[in-house]
Amino acid sequence: MEFSNAGYIPDENAMDVDVSENNARSTDRMASQGNPLVPINDGRYDVVVVSSVGLHVEGPIPFINPELPVEQHAIVQIESNDAESNSGDTDRVSPTASVASSRGPSPVDLPEESNQSECTNSEIPENDDKESRKRSLSEDEDDGRLCPICLDNWTNTGEHRICALKCGHLFGYKCVNRWLESQQKKSCPTCKKRVNRSDLRYIYAKKLIAVDTTELDVMKQLLDTAVEEKNKILMDISKYACREHMLNQEIAHLKKQIQELTSNRPDFRPSQSSSSCFNSFHSNIRLFMDKSLEICRQSGCRVFDANCELDLIMASMRSPNNLFSGFGIRKVNISQYKPLAFIPLHNLQIRDITFHPINNWVLTASMDKSFKVVDTISNSIMYTTSQQMPLWSCCWDADNQYVLYIGTQTGAVVKYDVRTMNQPVCTLAVPGDMSPVVSVASIPSSPGADLVNGGVISCKLNSLWVFENSGNDHIRHNLSLEGPFVSMKYQCGTKQLLVSSRPNNRISYSRHTLCTLEKISADKINCNIIHSFQGGGMQKLLSKSCFLSDKQEYVAAHHESSKSVYLWSINTGQRVCSVPAHDTVLDLRGIQTHNGNYLVSLTEKKLEFFKFN
Numbered sequence: 345m346e347f348s349n350a351g352y353i354p355d356e357n358a359m360d361v362d363v364s365e366n367n368a369r370s371t372d373r374m375a376s377q378g379n380p381l382v383p384i385n386d387g388r389y390d391v392v393v394v395s396s397v398g399l400h401v402e403g404p405i406p407f408i409n410p411e412l413p414v415e416q417h418a419i420v421q422i423e424s425n426d427a428e429s430n431s432g433d434t435d436r437v438s439p440t441a442s443v444a445s446s447r448g449p450s451p452v453d454l455p456e457e458s459n460q461s462e463c464t465n466s467e468i469p470e471n472d473d474k475e476s477r478k479r480s481l482s483e484d485e486d487d488g489r490l491c492p493i494c495l496d497n498w499t500n501t502g503e504h505r506i507c508a509l510k511c512g513h514l515f516g517y518k519c520v521n522r523w524l525e526s527q528q529k530k531s532c533p534t535c536k537k538r539v540n541r542s543d544l545r546y547i548y549a550k551k552l553i554a555v556d557t558t559e560l561d562v563m564k565q566l567l568d569t570a571v572e573e574k575n576k577i578l579m580d581i582s583k584y585a586c587r588e589h590m591l592n593q594e595i596a597h598l599k600k601q602i603q604e605l606t607s608n609r610p611d612f613r614p615s616q617s618s619s620s621c622f623n624s625f626h627s628n629i630r631l632f633m634d635k636s637l638e639i640c641r642q643s644g645c646r647v648f649d650a651n652c653e654l655d656l657i658m659a660s661m662r663s664p665n666n667l668f669s670g671f672g673i674r675k676v677n678i679s680q681y682k683p684l685a686f687i688p689l690h691n692l693q694i695r696d697i698t699f700h701p702i703n704n705w706v707l708t709a710s711m712d713k714s715f716k717v718v719d720t721i722s723n724s725i726m727y728t729t730s731q732q733m734p735l736w737s738c739c740w741d742a743d744n745q746y747v748l749y750i751g752t753q754t755g756a757v758v759k760y761d762v763r764t765m766n767q768p769v770c771t772l773a774v775p776g777d778m779s780p781v782v783s784v785a786s787i788p789s790s791p792g793a794d795l796v797n798g799g800v801i802s803c804k805l806n807s808l809w810v811f812e813n814s815g816n817d818h819i820r821h822n823l824s825l826e827g828p829f830v831s832m833k834y835q836c837g838t839k840q841l842l843v844s845s846r847p848n849n850r851i852s853y854s855r856h857t858l859c860t861l862e863k864i865s866a867d868k869i870n871c872n873i874i875h876s877f878q879g880g881g882m883q884k885l886l887s888k889s890c891f892l893s894d895k896q897e898y899v900a901a902h903h904e905s906s907k908s909v910y911l912w913s914i915n916t917g918q919r920v921c922s923v924p925a926h927d928t929v930l931d932l933r934g935i936q937t938h939n940g941n942y943l944v945s946l947t948e949k950k951l952e953f954f955k956f957n
Contacts, residue, residue, distance in 0.1 A: 491504070491514075491515055491516035491519055492513075492514075492515065492533065492534060493515055493516065493519035493520065493523060493533055494516060494519050496516070498516065499516075499557075503516075503517060503518040504516040504517065504518050504519070505517050505546060506546070506547045507520065507544050507545060507546050507547055508544075508545050508547055509532050509537075509539045509543050509544065509545075510539060510543040510545075511532050511534075511535050511537045511539065513532055513533075513534040513535060514547065515533065517544065517546070520533065520544065521541070521544070524539070524541050579633070579635075579636050582633055582636065582924075582926065583632055583633050585924060586631070586632055586633055586923050586924055587630075587632055589908075589922070589923070589924050590630055590631075590632075590921065590922070590923070593922065629894070629898075629911070629913075629920050629921050629956070629957075630921065630956070630957035631911065631921055631923050631943060631954045631955065631956060631957070632923075632954065632955060632957060633923070633952060633953070633954055633955075634942070634953045634954065634955040635681045635952070635953040636950055636951075636952050636953075637676070637681050637683065637950060637951045637952075637953070638949055638950050639659055639661060639674050639676065639683050639949070639950065639951055640661040640662060640664070640674070640948070640949050641664065641949065642662050642664070642949075643662070643948040643949060644660075644661050644662025644671065644693075644948065645659055645660060645661045645662075645930065645946055645947065645948050645949060645950075646660045646693055646694060646695065646930055646931070646946075647659075647660050647694065647695065647696055647697050647888070647930070647931050647946070648660065648697065648931055648933065648944075648946045648951070649697050649698050649699050649706070649933070650678065650699075650933050650935045650944065651699045652678065652935055652936060652937055654699075654704065654720065655677060655678050655679055655937075656675055656676065656677065656678065656720060657675075657676040657678055657944070657951065658673045658674070658675060658676075658697055658699070658706050658720070659673065659674050659676060659697075659946060659951060660672075660673055660674075660693070660694035660697055660708070661673070661674050661686075663686070663688055664686060665686075665688070668688045670688060670689070670690055670691040670692070670712075671688075671689065671690045671691070671692065671693055671694050671710065672686055672687045672688040672689045672690070672694075673686075673687050673689060673694070673697065673706070673708065673718070674686050674687075675687070675720070675723075676951060678935065678937060679937065679938075679939065681953070685723055687718060687723050689708055689710070689716050689718065689725070690708065690710035690711075690712045690714065690716070691710075691712040692710055692711040692712035692734075693710065693711050694708050694709070694710045694711075695709055695710065695711060695734075695735065695736045695737065696708070696709045696735075696736065696737040696738045696751075696783075697709075697738075698738060698739055698740060700740055700745070701740060701742070701745070702745050703745065704719060704720045704721050705717050705718065705719060705720065705726065706718050706720055707738050707739075707740060707748055708738070709735035709736065709737060709738040709750055709751070710734075710735060711734040711735070712734070713730050713731045713732065713733060713734055713735065714728060714729065714730040714731070714735070715728070715729060715731075715735055715738060715748075715750050716728040717748075717762060726762075727762050727765050728765075729760065729765050731750070731752060731758065733752050733753045733754050734752070734753040735750055735751065735752055735753070736751050736752065736753055736780045736781050736782060737750070737751035737781050737782060737783050737784045738750050738751065738784065739784050739785055739786055740786065741786050742786040742787065742788035742789075742798060742836060743786075743788055743789055743798060744761075746761050746762050746763055747759065747760070747761055747762075747769070748760050748762065749784050749786065749800055750784075751780070751781025751782070751783070751784040751802065752780070752781060753780045753781075754778050754780075755773060755774060755777050755778045755779050755780065755781060755804055756771050756772065756773040756781070757771070757772040757773075757781055757784055757800060757802050757811070758770075758771050758772075759771070759772065759800075770818075772800060772802065772811045772818055772820075774802075774804075774807070774809055774820065777804060777806065777807050779804045779805040779806045779807070780804065780805055781802055781803065781804055782803055782804065782805060782829060782830065782831060782832070782886060783801075783803040783829075783831050783832035783833070783888075784800065784801065784802055784803070785800070785801045785803075785832065785833070785834035786798070786799075786800055786801075786834075787799045787800065787801060787810075787834065787836075787861075788836055789813070793839065794861060794862055794863035794869070795810075795812055795813075795861065795863060795869075797812065797813040797814065798812075798813050799811050799812040799813050799818070800813075800818070801832065801834055801841070803829050803831070803832035803843065804829065805827065805828050805829060806827050806828055806829070807822065807827065807829075808822070808823040808825050808827070808829060808832070808843065809821065809822055809823065810823060810861065810869055812869070819867070821867070821868065821869040823861075823869065823871045824870075824871060825843055825845070825857060825859075825871055826845065826848065826850075826851070827845055827846070827848070828845065828846045828848065829843060829844065829845055829846075830844040830845060830846055830854075830883060830886050830887065830888075830889075831843075831844045831886065831887070831888040831889055832844070833888075833889065833890060833891060835891050838897070839860055839861070840858060840859070840860055840874070840891075840914075841858070841859050841860065841861060841871070842856065842857070842858055842889055842890075842891060842899060843856075843857045843859070844856045844857075844879075844887075844888070844889045844901060845857065846883040847881060847882075847883060852881055853878055853879055853880060853881050854878075854879030854880055854881075854882075854883040855876055855877065855878065855879060856876070856877040856879060856889050856899060856901045856912075857873055857875075857876050857877075858873070858874045858875045858876070858877070858899060858914065859871045859872055859873045859874055860872045860874065874914070874917075875899075875912070875914065875917040877899060877901070877910075877912045877917070877919070879901060879903055879910070880903045880904050880905030880906060881905055882904045882905050883904055884904065885904070885928060885930065886930075887901070887902040887904070887928075887929055887930055887931070887932075888930070888931045888932060889901035889902075889932060890932040890933050890934055891934060892933075892934020892935075892941070892943055893934065893936070893941065894941040894956040896913065896914070896915055897913075897914040897915070898911050898912060898913060898914060898920070898934075899911070899912045899914060900912075900932050900934065900943055901932070902925060902928075902929040902932065902945075903922070904928070906922075907924065907925050907926070908922045908923060908924050908925055909922065909923050909925050909929060909932070909943070909945060909954075910922045911923075911943075923943075923954055925945065925947075927947035927948065927949070927950065928947060928948065929945045929946070929947060930946050930947065930948065931945070931946040932944070932945050932946075933946075940955055940956060941955070941956050942954060942955055942956075943956075
């Protein structure tokens with residue numbers, strides 16, 4: 345193959361080389377344009393230029409574009425052709441060259457025959473090489489953009505940010521970290537070289553193809569806004585449904601009264617004054633939902649207690665922290681409806697919680713066989729003791745601020761003094777009855793009362809007992825109420841006892857019995873029933889009833905059959921109000937604040953505040 349003489353590459357730093365006569369014309373022309381000329385061979389070889397693109401061309405090489413930087417070109421040594429050297433032609437060598445000059449312009453000042461031969465020889469290889477170059481570029485771009493483990497894009501922040509091992513291979517941090525955790529012999533996923541987790545290094549790249557999460561963040565904000573609006577609308581709907589339910593009940597009651605009066609006295613016409621008095625009476629005891637507050641996203645709430653002087657509610661709930669998988673109590677500000685700190689306490693569910701009557705303490709009893717006394721100011725545990733059996737209930741002594749009572753699953757009530765927690769003061773048990781103590785209450789001593797020295801009420805699943813204080817001993821009395829029992833509350837101010845019972849074989853509906861205790865003899869305490877409020881025909885859960893007041897005294901309890909909370913008047917014994925309960929109510933409490941009187945209910949996730957109208 346015949347080769348034309350090589351061209352010149354302009355370079356100010358190149359060393360001088362003798363120029364052949366065949367190149368004189370091209371040299372003079374480029375020199376006249378002001379470009380310094382540097383010869384790159386002596387005419388026996390073609391010029392071989394390699395750029396970063398990798399285009400392969402064989403044949404005569406035109407002059408290199410003087411506008412391109414010198415760094416993009418390199419002169420490659422040409423191996424001689426053994427076939428031509430063996431033929432004895434020592435003056436010429438047949439080279440094989442790889443040329444890359446895709447960014448250069450058309451050849452300058454070459455003969456037309458040379459240009460035509462160059463185009464003819466390189467037209468087909470250039471097209472093939474361009475396609476292969478595009479494929480290689482596309483593969484290279486994907487290879488530099490994707491994590492080799494998950495084949496997902498890098499990110500410049502977050503869990504999938506780019507990092508490297510000491511061997512130099514790049515991965516997403518989350519992927520390689522998970523890879524190393526799953527391998528006993530930790531090694532690089534690419535080269536299998538032994539590495540440690542301490543070898544992970546973040547890559548702070550000047551230019552990184554990362555996923556743009558701006559639009560995703562905007563959509564998340566829009567979603568949060570939509571969820572808030574939805575919750576607000578649902579709360580409004582619940583309020584209006586509650587009011588509609590109450591109005592429908594009032595209308596039905598009025599219609600029933602009209603029918604009874606007209607049937608007994610056809611000439612009877614109710615006066616306007618009597619109707620207005622009746623309506624005003626019912627309007628004074630109307631309840632509506634004022635706030636629904638979610639305190640636990642997972643179902644785990646069970647009991648709560650309120651202290652209006654501290655403006656606090658303490659509600660038991662499942663831990664929201666994955667590091668602590670047990671149960672604790674959530675502090676809630678009453679006046680602001682604001683959830684506060686969560687205090688982790690127990691490994692299993694909390695069955696009862698009660699505030700101390702004087703100090704800033706709260707007592708909890710749990711199924712993990714322990715009870716704890718917590719300071720509500722510092723959120724720290726002050727006293728704790730474990731038993732041999734799960735605990736179901738607890739209360740503070742009404743006379744001694746250091747004494748507390750714990751109801752166990754085996755039917756015993758254990759008395760403790762916080763000053764000597766190493767052992768109990770005494771144990772109050774009933775031989776033959778091992779049913780759990782669902783509620784326990786302390787009766788204060790009173791000189792004019794039937795129980796002068798006070799005592800303790802133990803409400804079990806199957807029986808109800810009073811332990812009367814008698815010096816250092818206790819006298820046991822059985823109360824003749826019919827179970828099985830669900831809950832019990834004792835109101836010290838009115839000396840009234842509220843006991844809730846499930847349906848049994850003889851009575852097909854649940855009951856909420858309001859009574860007082862009367863000591864008729866030295867060994868006999870009678871239970872005087874004031875009212876027996878009829879509940880629903882179904883009582884699956886141990887839902888607690890409560891006392892509450894608003895101008896008069898009421899009793900509130902959950903009605904599982906109708907999914908409502910009923911309100912009965914203690915004065916008349918009649919049901920005066922009901923509010924719908926969309927979720928199962930587990931605990932109820934009446935509170936009095938400077939903003940008004942409330943009925944507070946606890947479901948598995950929420951605290952709901954019902955305000956008197």
